[in-house]
Amino acid sequence: MFYQTIDILGTVAFALSGVLVAMEKRLDLFGVLIIAFVTAIGGGTLRDLLIGNTPVVWMRDLTYVTTIFITVVFGILFVNQLKYLRKSLFLFDTIGIGLYTMVGVEKGVQAGLSPVMCVALGTMTASFGGVTRDILCNEIPVIFRKEIYATACIVGGFSYFLFVMVPVPEGYAYMAAIILVITLRILAVKFDIRLPNIYKKET
Amino acid sequence: MFYQTIDILGTVAFALSGVLVAMEKRLDLFGVLIIAFVTAIGGGTLRDLLIGNTPVVWMRDLTYVTTIFITVVFGILFVNQLKYLRKSLFLFDTIGIGLYTMVGVEKGVQAGLSPVMCVALGTMTASFGGVTRDILCNEIPVIFRKEIYATACIVGGFSYFLFVMVPVPEGYAYMAAIILVITLRILAVKFDIRLPNIYKKET
Amino acid sequence: MFYQTIDILGTVAFALSGVLVAMEKRLDLFGVLIIAFVTAIGGGTLRDLLIGNTPVVWMRDLTYVTTIFITVVFGILFVNQLKYLRKSLFLFDTIGIGLYTMVGVEKGVQAGLSPVMCVALGTMTASFGGVTRDILCNEIPVIFRKEIYATACIVGGFSYFLFVMVPVPEGYAYMAAIILVITLRILAVKFDIRLPNIYKKET
Numbered sequence: 001m002f003y004q005t006i007d008i009l010g011t012v013a014f015a016l017s018g019v020l021v022a023m024e025k026r027l028d029l030f031g032v033l034i035i036a037f038v039t040a041i042g043g044g045t046l047r048d049l050l051i052g053n054t055p056v057v058w059m060r061d062l063t064y065v066t067t068i069f070i071t072v073v074f075g076i077l078f079v080n081q082l083k084y085l086r087k088s089l090f091l092f093d094t095i096g097i098g099l100y101t102m103v104g105v106e107k108g109v110q111a112g113l114s115p116v117m118c119v120a121l122g123t124m125t126a127s128f129g130g131v132t133r134d135i136l137c138n139e140i141p142v143i144f145r146k147e148i149y150a151t152a153c154i155v156g157g158f159s160y161f162l163f164v165m166v167p168v169p170e171g172y173a174y175m176a177a178i179i180l181v182i183t184l185r186i187l188a189v190k191f192d193i194r195l196p197n198i199y200k201k202e203t
Numbered sequence: 204m205f206y207q208t209i210d211i212l213g214t215v216a217f218a219l220s221g222v223l224v225a226m227e228k229r230l231d232l233f234g235v236l237i238i239a240f241v242t243a244i245g246g247g248t249l250r251d252l253l254i255g256n257t258p259v260v261w262m263r264d265l266t267y268v269t270t271i272f273i274t275v276v277f278g279i280l281f282v283n284q285l286k287y288l289r290k291s292l293f294l295f296d297t298i299g300i301g302l303y304t305m306v307g308v309e310k311g312v313q314a315g316l317s318p319v320m321c322v323a324l325g326t327m328t329a330s331f332g333g334v335t336r337d338i339l340c341n342e343i344p345v346i347f348r349k350e351i352y353a354t355a356c357i358v359g360g361f362s363y364f365l366f367v368m369v370p371v372p373e374g375y376a377y378m379a380a381i382i383l384v385i386t387l388r389i390l391a392v393k394f395d396i397r398l399p400n401i402y403k404k405e406t
Numbered sequence: 407m408f409y410q411t412i413d414i415l416g417t418v419a420f421a422l423s424g425v426l427v428a429m430e431k432r433l434d435l436f437g438v439l440i441i442a443f444v445t446a447i448g449g450g451t452l453r454d455l456l457i458g459n460t461p462v463v464w465m466r467d468l469t470y471v472t473t474i475f476i477t478v479v480f481g482i483l484f485v486n487q488l489k490y491l492r493k494s495l496f497l498f499d500t501i502g503i504g505l506y507t508m509v510g511v512e513k514g515v516q517a518g519l520s521p522v523m524c525v526a527l528g529t530m531t532a533s534f535g536g537v538t539r540d541i542l543c544n545e546i547p548v549i550f551r552k553e554i555y556a557t558a559c560i561v562g563g564f565s566y567f568l569f570v571m572v573p574v575p576e577g578y579a580y581m582a583a584i585i586l587v588i589t590l591r592i593l594a595v596k597f598d599i600r601l602p603n604i605y606k607k608e609t
Contacts, residue, residue: 258457
């Protein structure tokens with residue numbers, strides 16, 4: 001129930017971020033719907049394809065599509081208010097990333113993959129939607145340019161395996177990893193932490 | 204036989220649209236071939252991947268590749284004449300979209316998906332080729348910016364399920380849905396019908 | 407052992423080309439890592455997805471990820487030296503393409519596909535990584551614009567089936583095809599051979 005609620009909030013947040021980007025590009029109604037949809041389900045789709053879990057999950061469970069559709073209608077109606085909601089959006093988005101990371105890790109564990117691959121799956125689940133959104137809108141994906149974004153997923157994902165080795169009970173490790181991803185991302189944005197600059201200064 | 208003919212015409216039309224876009228971008232011979240290929244089989248590939256129907260259909264049936272190859276050779280030889288064929292191309296393209304929509308819907312029904320997902324599959328089958336073509340050529344996909352395109356697929360796809368519920372015999376419902384997609388798209392372009400503007404006027 | 411060595415060299419070369427492109431775009435550390443990763447495993451991933459060979463190969467064998475990771479660290483540390491290594495890079499890249507082409511062809515044969523489809527699979531295995539790299543970096547893929555690149559894969563791939571028909575023993579045919587791809591690509595670049603211009607001169 002709690003899990004389900006956060007899952008829906010995550011889907012809502014990703015869909016809303018898609019609506020905002022698509023409207024900035026002045027796409028038409030269908031374009032906005034598609035971008036919202038792709039942002040919300042892109043990560044899970046890539047994950048399911050890579051591990052051969054087909055039909056992909058959003059095709060078997062109508063909850064995702066229904067949630068996204070309602071979110072887009074809401075987003076278009078209240079787009080002006082949404083600008084003031086940026087901070088809430090960031091929070092939902094971050095919760096979504098935390099959860100999606102661990103959903104991906106879990107699917108990897110179920111598929112018998114090694115921890116490194118589980119973390120890779122989790123990171124892709126959390127981030128591929130935003131990457132696809134940016135490619136469709138003809139931008140270099142923001143994840144490659146700004147903020148510590150995927151790094152939070154990777155660190156959080158590995159922390160799960162460390163917690164389980166301690167051993168922390170699986171459920172707690174799962175929640176702790178989600179909270180770690182969320183915390184890292186919030187701290188990174190709040191204190192403007194960036195990955196080390198790998199380019200030499202031009203003189 | 205009739206079905207096969209339209210299917211090939213659809214593939215031809217999509218391949219030709221790819222040739223035209225690729226030549227406008229002045230890609231080399233191989234680039235033109237690839238863009239034509241991707242435009243014609245992109246939708247079916249995504250559909251087969253999402254429902255786990257692998258190897259994807261064009262890998263198991265040489266007809267698609269052969270048809271596309273012949274079309275590209277023809278397209279390059281007669282590119283100047285093709286400019287006068289724009290209207291025929293639009294017609295073939297529209298027929299292709301109508302058919303591809305229902306092929307996708309049918310595959311969804313066979314995979315036991317809900318009607319909403321079948322329609323989503325059909326729409327993707329009809330439109331993903333063009334989207335990929337535009338991404339490869341570094342454009343915002345035209346489907347997100349102009350014309351009622353995917354909307355015709357969605358309305359047509361749902362009409363199939365309504366027809367079957369009446370009940371209209373399945374074969375007739377199938378044909379009626381194809382014709383509806385085609386008619387909607389022709390009317391939309393002819394009368395310049397667009398999706399409602401969701402942006403406020405700037406003053 | 408020999409095969410394994412070349413395979414790793416190919417992965418290294420593709421990863422390095424990704425590092426160079428990503429650093430030219432001034433992506434951050436994570437962006438460079440992802441672009442290198444995608445360039446090195448993109449082709450194999452598309453191949454495995456299309457034939458339904460999931461989980462995809464790099465998820466089941468850690469060698470790929472480990473190799474790419476080490477290569478990226480090396481690439482970032484020695485990026486200035488790498489500029490002088492362009493020619494070695496081109497050589498490794500070309501060896502990688504030759505090998506990846508035949509790995510793809512082999513997988514197609516195992517999946518019972520027709521020779522045309524095996525060659526298509528091989529070509530995609532060799533080239534899709536670079537295409538994805540360029541799309542992510544917001545460029546028209548270089549493969550569509552410059553050099554005879556995929557053509558070498560196609561000719562080499564078909565040569566394998568011709569060699570086997572002669573009949574040349576399979577292992578020798580395999581090696582001969584790899585060498586043919588490599589030779590064609592080197593000759594094409596050395597003598598600036600291009601595909602025939604399909605555009606009329608503008609007067």
